[in-house]
Amino acid sequence: MRTIKVTIWNEFIHERKDPEVAAIYPNGIHKTIADGLIPYGFQLRTATFDQPEHGLTEEVLKHTDVLIWWGHLAHEKVADEIVERVYERVLDGMGLIVLHSGHFSKIFKMLMGTSCDLKWRETEEKEILWVVDPAHPIAEGIGQYIEIPQEEMYGEFFDIPAPDQLVFISSFEGGEVFRSGCAFHRRLGKIFYFQPGHERHPIYYQKEVIRVIANAIRWAASPHGAEPFFGHFKTDI
């Protein structure tokens, strides 16, 4: 089986300006995710906002099977041209895993067609992610649930289209719920939104969280069909 090529994109801003975040992720969220993924045998690469073309050149995307996206402060500063490039690659079959505050990224909103808005609250709350589609490969190796000791609350209504497959639903201590693991097909591309990962908690060091990301990478990199023909069609059938 060919090796899956993964690019982990992180805006990498919080970690450089906020000492508390830097203490948790001294080399950036992308580096911690990459370290966590090492045992899974992917070919790993990272890219960040500050790099030329945000590190997402034609060349890089061409060699990316699955792109992971963590962003927050710089959503609006990501160049439209790069967003368009990623968008075309997703429709053309590249997998996309959007993490946490990436729900508000240009690329996710563009692909969803909705605002992707939600409720939130930054307090120290326990989150429990419950598996609601145990047949799904993204649930492999996870038990009934994943517990995250402290996470930012994300609550419904989450303004997305109903996911094609809903894999996780979370509860938060305040009583809110959230569709925290959402799978979508868009043309040839597979997209997974996964909620955990506030920058002020060491969530990407948690093995089950990384396990879900690894599962999602495999799912998003799984085969797809032929590129569709569009336009004037002179039947030869």
Added chain:
Amino acid sequence: MRTIKVTIWNEFIHERKDPEVAAIYPNGIHKTIADGLIPYGFQLRTATFDQPEHGLTEEVLKHTDVLIWWGHLAHEKVADEIVERVYERVLDGMGLIVLHSGHFSKIFKMLMGTSCDLKWRETEEKEILWVVDPAHPIAEGIGQYIEIPQEEMYGEFFDIPAPDQLVFISSFEGGEVFRSGCAFHRRLGKIFYFQPGHERHPIYYQKEVIRVIANAIRWAASPHGAEPFFGHFKTDI
């Protein structure tokens, strides 16, 4: 607009053998639901387990647009013949609203094709039902959520097919979540599963709970298409 004919079926056993339940529902859960629904202008009828044919004669079902189902202790004692009769009527276009412990009724399991099993815990826990599909007519007149002060916990994994439309997700104080408002189409019939309503709490006196049931009745009684033709088809097209 024609008046919607509703039959509220209740096994009516808890209320007659358990003084605590009798104190809450002296005339039975069916009567309380019927009283709550009066303002909505439906034509209301009730039926119970002890009646001949469980009160669900051919005649009654023929004049029922939407059937509400509350059962618990007597699931296995409901006659297969009556279950089959209800099943055929649902596929033929009658709406069906399954409440609370009705998840384990023969009719619901038969229509779902799965075990409909779940986790449960009988303690006094607050439940919050969050609207996750605010475009759905079943969410009309409800705010962001419904709070139920004390309810039995029902938790995921709930062994049903992914609902065609997921309207409510609940959280419980213990941290569990549950897909508590689930809409399904089956042939000509519309089915809504609604989780609230443990017999030991006065939940069917809560206005929002009745409002959801009334909304679900209207949705389940909304028009459907023609009876499908099955079998050998000599095209005339």
Added chain:
Amino acid sequence: MRTIKVTIWNEFIHERKDPEVAAIYPNGIHKTIADGLIPYGFQLRTATFDQPEHGLTEEVLKHTDVLIWWGHLAHEKVADEIVERVYERVLDGMGLIVLHSGHFSKIFKMLMGTSCDLKWRETEEKEILWVVDPAHPIAEGIGQYIEIPQEEMYGEFFDIPAPDQLVFISSFEGGEVFRSGCAFHRRLGKIFYFQPGHERHPIYYQKEVIRVIANAIRWAASPHGAEPFFGHFKTDI
């Protein structure tokens, strides 16, 4: 029951520059659809591309429960500001029915998040639309299928998200198929894409086609839940 307010938008260009189309729709497609809908008791209004603000002023949209959209030649000339206005109204609960070549309108592509591209062929082909969700209110009063004697072929792959509810699938004489009746929920809004209606065939004079549009209007105007709260949420639960 309150009267549903419908605005029928048509770019109204083909009918004024192409004598063949003018012969079929002398007063425009919008007028023929409006005439067909008269028996259904809606409050009807039309709007066209050439009017100020394309006829879709804040005032008009405010008093529109369901907007019907027919466009083709001028998709790219529709002002972004008006598209944005319609978009916000849809997310805020206005129904939207997109007809035929409207699949390529800015508003539909924006709401879908995909290219909405497809195969097509302009020959005189019979189309048959088969009901595949007979429980759906949009199928009311239609038999097993609708036959359209001559229609432009639209074929799969149709680059949309999987519809929340698939009501019609079409076949064409050349052997192609098409998801021709697709229902979507987006935040508070209901959207229906309905494929029939090439400008060179008198399709909007066909009673069953109008019947589906009338059904879709009622469905799209059916109640929805409360406007969601987004943003920082200080629980009071």
Added chain:
Amino acid sequence: MRTIKVTIWNEFIHERKDPEVAAIYPNGIHKTIADGLIPYGFQLRTATFDQPEHGLTEEVLKHTDVLIWWGHLAHEKVADEIVERVYERVLDGMGLIVLHSGHFSKIFKMLMGTSCDLKWRETEEKEILWVVDPAHPIAEGIGQYIEIPQEEMYGEFFDIPAPDQLVFISSFEGGEVFRSGCAFHRRLGKIFYFQPGHERHPIYYQKEVIRVIANAIRWAASPHGAEPFFGHFKTDI
């Protein structure tokens, strides 16, 4: 990667009593499918109706990752005990691929909860299966469509729940359409219904048809999550 264990079940009756069918499938449909699958590297086994326990002993099912089901004449003669055994294995994670007239098997009807009825016509008609979810792994290696020169017509309405993922839609020469590739999750199990394969046409010798079955095997054997806990749940969270 571990080898996927596939059991191909065929009632194997047509082939032994109808010379025309025997001429096409001298060793049975199961043998032809097995031969076709050899290049894919699965561990293959067959089972037929006439064997003790229909060839589906506890031992066989325990060592089956994916079960393929072809039946027609003997649906009602399949022992309920064996159907129940297969049913439990599917909910417990075994994949199930139901072919052609298997739509009316006890196991498929039980899992769907509906009649699984449809329209049919036995004439020599061309079928074209169009890919409508090209992101799905089951569409791998197939172009825009598969053409089957002669097939029995199966037409809508097909009385199943809306599939969780719709991969193929077919057209037939008579103008009918059919949801011919339907994917479902049920608890831990993945189910794929695939329409082609009338016994009087050499359809299982067609490479694309076998390719879809092979793809479906891989999809149905892909990982799943943990066995859910059901029943009384004393939270330790």
